[in-house]
Amino acid sequence: MTDMSKTTAPRNSLLKQDARTVKRNRAEKRFKAYGIAAISAGMLMLVILLSTIIGRGTGAFQQTFLTLDVQLLEAKLDKNGNRDLEEIKKVSTFGYAPLMAAAMEEKVAQTGIVTDLEPKELGDILSKQAAAQLRDFVLENTDLIGTSVEFRFLTNSRVDGYVKGRVTRESIANDKNINVAQLDLVDALRADGALEKRFNLAFITGSDASDARPEAAGMGVSMIGSLFMMLVVLALALPIGVAASIYLEEFAPKNWITDIIEVNISNLAAVPSIVFGILGLAVFINYMHLPNSAPLVGGLVLTLMTLPTIIISTRASLKSVPPSIRDAALGVGASKMQSVFHHVLPLAAPGILTGTIIGLAQALGETAPLLLIGMVGFIASNPPDGIASGLMDPNSAMPAQIYEWAKRADPAFYERAWGGIIILLVFLLTMNAIAVMLRRRFERRW
Amino acid sequence: MKDNVISEMDVTTDKIKISARDVQVYYGENHAIKDVSVEIQDKTVTAFIGPSGCGKSTFLRCINRMNDTIDICRVKGDILIEGEDIYDSNVDPVQLRAKVGMVFQKPNPFPKSIYDNVAYGPRIHGLSRNKAELDDIVERALKRAAIWNEVKDRLNAPGTGLSGGQQQRLCIARAIATEPEVLLMDEPCSALDPIATAQVEELIDELRQNYAVVIVTHSMQQAARVSQKTAFFHLGNLVEYGETDKIFTAPEDPRTESYITGRIG
Numbered sequence: 001m002t003d004m005s006k007t008t009a010p011r012n013s014l015l016k017q018d019a020r021t022v023k024r025n026r027a028e029k030r031f032k033a034y035g036i037a038a039i040s041a042g043m044l045m046l047v048i049l050l051s052t053i054i055g056r057g058t059g060a061f062q063q064t065f066l067t068l069d070v071q072l073l074e075a076k077l078d079k080n081g082n083r084d085l086e087e088i089k090k091v092s093t094f095g096y097a098p099l100m101a102a103a104m105e106e107k108v109a110q111t112g113i114v115t116d117l118e119p120k121e122l123g124d125i126l127s128k129q130a131a132a133q134l135r136d137f138v139l140e141n142t143d144l145i146g147t148s149v150e151f152r153f154l155t156n157s158r159v160d161g162y163v164k165g166r167v168t169r170e171s172i173a174n175d176k177n178i179n180v181a182q183l184d185l186v187d188a189l190r191a192d193g194a195l196e197k198r199f200n201l202a203f204i205t206g207s208d209a210s211d212a213r214p215e216a217a218g219m220g221v222s223m224i225g226s227l228f229m230m231l232v233v234l235a236l237a238l239p240i241g242v243a244a245s246i247y248l249e250e251f252a253p254k255n256w257i258t259d260i261i262e263v264n265i266s267n268l269a270a271v272p273s274i275v276f277g278i279l280g281l282a283v284f285i286n287y288m289h290l291p292n293s294a295p296l297v298g299g300l301v302l303t304l305m306t307l308p309t310i311i312i313s314t315r316a317s318l319k320s321v322p323p324s325i326r327d328a329a330l331g332v333g334a335s336k337m338q339s340v341f342h343h344v345l346p347l348a349a350p351g352i353l354t355g356t357i358i359g360l361a362q363a364l365g366e367t368a369p370l371l372l373i374g375m376v377g378f379i380a381s382n383p384p385d386g387i388a389s390g391l392m393d394p395n396s397a398m399p400a401q402i403y404e405w406a407k408r409a410d411p412a413f414y415e416r417a418w419g420g421i422i423i424l425l426v427f428l429l430t431m432n433a434i435a436v437m438l439r440r441r442f443e444r445r446w
Numbered sequence: 447m448k449d450n451v452i453s454e455m456d457v458t459t460d461k462i463k464i465s466a467r468d469v470q471v472y473y474g475e476n477h478a479i480k481d482v483s484v485e486i487q488d489k490t491v492t493a494f495i496g497p498s499g500c501g502k503s504t505f506l507r508c509i510n511r512m513n514d515t516i517d518i519c520r521v522k523g524d525i526l527i528e529g530e531d532i533y534d535s536n537v538d539p540v541q542l543r544a545k546v547g548m549v550f551q552k553p554n555p556f557p558k559s560i561y562d563n564v565a566y567g568p569r570i571h572g573l574s575r576n577k578a579e580l581d582d583i584v585e586r587a588l589k590r591a592a593i594w595n596e597v598k599d600r601l602n603a604p605g606t607g608l609s610g611g612q613q614q615r616l617c618i619a620r621a622i623a624t625e626p627e628v629l630l631m632d633e634p635c636s637a638l639d640p641i642a643t644a645q646v647e648e649l650i651d652e653l654r655q656n657y658a659v660v661i662v663t664h665s666m667q668q669a670a671r672v673s674q675k676t677a678f679f680h681l682g683n684l685v686e687y688g689e690t691d692k693i694f695t696a697p698e699d700p701r702t703e704s705y706i707t708g709r710i711g
Binding site for chain 1: 510512515517540541542543544545547548549550552554555556557566567570571617620621623624
């Protein structure tokens with residue numbers, strides 16, 4: 001044994017790191033620093049993104065309103081005085097304009113504001129939507145004709161912009177829609193309290209509006225379009241996707257045909273969505289003659305797009321169920337199908353649900369295929385009556401509506417596009433939160 | 447440890463339960479079981495021993511056709527249970543597995559309640575007409591698996607929450623709840639501590655009263671303790687088969703002797 005001890009290398013002290021260890025430790029520190037740098041860069045981008053969206057978009061949820069008392073003059077609205085709805089309907093929104101002008105004049109006189117604007121110019125600070133709002137009210141409440149009613153009208157988008165700071169006295173030099181005298185009036189009315197910024201529910205529930213009335217545009221109708229599309233996607237993609245995955249994963253023989261199918265499904269997940277759009281245009285609209293711009297077609301196209309996502313995540317979660325559970329079920333004499341449906345599927349359910357919701361969220365935010373099947377249009381219609389009409393009538397979708405607003409010229413629409421993004425993100429976050437919750441809930445069963 | 451103490455109980459019947467003739471098993475190109483012929487007696491514990499990869503588990507899984515679930519596995523030859531060829535094209539493996547219960551190496555209770563674990567087999571085979579009968583079956587199975595006293599107050603607790611040894615006895619209860627004729631056990635104690643192992647071994651000995659039990663084990667001591675018959679597998683061949691005490695005290699084949707004395711393995 002004494003011979004052995006001679007041949008061993010001199011023992012290094014453990015208290016001092018040798019050169020190799022120092023080098024390895026340095027490499028590890030460097031790698032950690034890279035990782036932290038990468039994460040910080042990502043977080044920074046996220047913060048910039050979110051703060052931009054919130055900073056620019058929250059304005060869309062507030063709108064400038066003017067409170068006015070309007071005299072519903074019988075002489076103008078119901079000349080014969082018999083409250084016949086058909087006759088009252090004959091008065092168009094143009095017939096209501098003088099009432100608004102008069103109400104404005106009265107307001108100005110009441111508050112003692114000095115202005116040399118014509119009555120018509122006074123009325124122009126209100127939205128073009130205001131006359132329609134007044135007319136709709138009168139048609140519903142014919143018994144109030146002849147009385148004075150207090151209304152809260154939307155103001156013109158320029159006035160709104162001025163109140164929000166988007167429009168300034170300098171920037172309107174070449175603007176025919178508003179002049180400095182009107183801004184003076186706005187300032188005076190603000191001081192009076194009649195004109196104020198407040199929460200605008202119509203942005204969430206309302207429909208799109210024409211270029212002349214950006215202040216009246218809302219996401220409501222496109223939300224319904226998205227909802228109907230998601231119903232179609234859920235009703236088709238979930239059962240088809242889960243059935244396909246169960247078959248492929250549990251029953252299909254492993255041979256070159258299933259290998260090809262598997263590769264193709266993975267490839268489909270990477271196909272650009274616009275390709276699905278043109279496929280939908282060719283097959284569903286041109287060949288099957290389904291209606292243009294219908295949520296049904298949008299849903300079918302998005303189903304094609306979502307299927308690979310659902311199949312891949314379902315197969316992954318089926319694969320993650322331990323084979324011992326299958327053995328256990330088969331061992332007590334369960335058939336293949338019983339073992340899958342009684343034991344494997346319940347264990348895979350959280351994964352399947354998560355995958356489905358992520359797939360749906362993806363589909364909800366998809367715009368490109370909708371461009372091709374005409375779901376980006378000006379849809380100012382009212383909400384649909386019933387499921388059939390919801391599926392077959394032309395509609396828009398949330399991301400398509402955002403795209404539509406973003407490409408319009410008026411900066412007021414630009415603000416609404418950012419606001420729309422906030423709504424869309426809220427939906428996506430909610431769906432992802434539900435996915436996480438479901439997973440937690442089911443996984444904690446035991 | 448009572449190492450190498452041969453079970454004192456003798457074989458009480460000569461009735462042949464399982465008879466295998468010239469069984470060959472291939473995994474793709476790999477010839478895993480070569481020409482195995484063996485006759486397994488009823489109401490007897492038969493142990494399969496041998497080094498890892500010798501084919502003892504593969505052969506065990508042939509007896510209830512669990513190998514059918516492996517695509518590349520092919521089985522040739524005949525395995526008869528009471529004279530009926532289980533590889534006959536008319537035999538549904540699902541029906542076969544109700545008759546030939548199996549307990550696996552790793553305890554694998556379903557992630558359901560203890561009650562549902564045991565009741566699952568009887569339910570899918572329609573062995574009970576009502577809840578009371580099912581309760582009866584579950585209680586009987588749990589009692590026979592010697593776990594009733596430990597779980598009777600928490601039948602609705604998850605089966606996965608039991609200790610390893612309890613889980614394995616629960617799996618045995620699950621296997622015997624369907625009233626099988628043969629019970630296959632694939633290294634049932636390999637994941638258990640010595641105390642749980644002793645409990646399961648005791649249980650195996652009691653189960654012998656009603657079933658033909660076939661057990662694969664890596665532990666020669668265990669084979670010696672629980673079995674009446676022992677088969678030694680080596681490289682896919684059945685080297686020697688006979689009374690357990692004879693295999694362990696006077697093996698005929700030199701390979702058997704080498705294995706049980708620890709020279710190969």
